[in-house]
Amino acid sequence: MSNIEEIVDVLELKISKTLRLIDELRASNLQLEKDLTIARQEIEDQKQLNSNWKEKYETLKITNGILGSDDSRKETKFKINALIRDIDHCIAQLAD
Numbered sequence: 001m002s003n004i005e006e007i008v009d010v011l012e013l014k015i016s017k018t019l020r021l022i023d024e025l026r027a028s029n030l031q032l033e034k035d036l037t038i039a040r041q042e043i044e045d046q047k048q049l050n051s052n053w054k055e056k057y058e059t060l061k062i063t064n065g066i067l068g069s070d071d072s073r074k075e076t077k078f079k080i081n082a083l084i085r086d087i088d089h090c091i092a093q094l095a096d
Helices: 002-067 072-093
Strands: none
Touching: none
């Protein structure tokens, strides 16, 4: 009988350890899932920020292309202002 009791005690101990390990692993898994969710959100935020910077960069490239070099910036500004006046004049004529 003593042998059977020892086997049962060992089994109970092993089951107890296994259950504690399962609980620890579940807690660890839950924490990892939370960390993963946070990391995914940070990645999405960084993608959005990256996209915003790309748009700003493209706008800057276009602006620099329109303005040209330092020598022709003044001339380009005058041309843009003249185009704006022409557009305003056209809008005024369409409004009449």
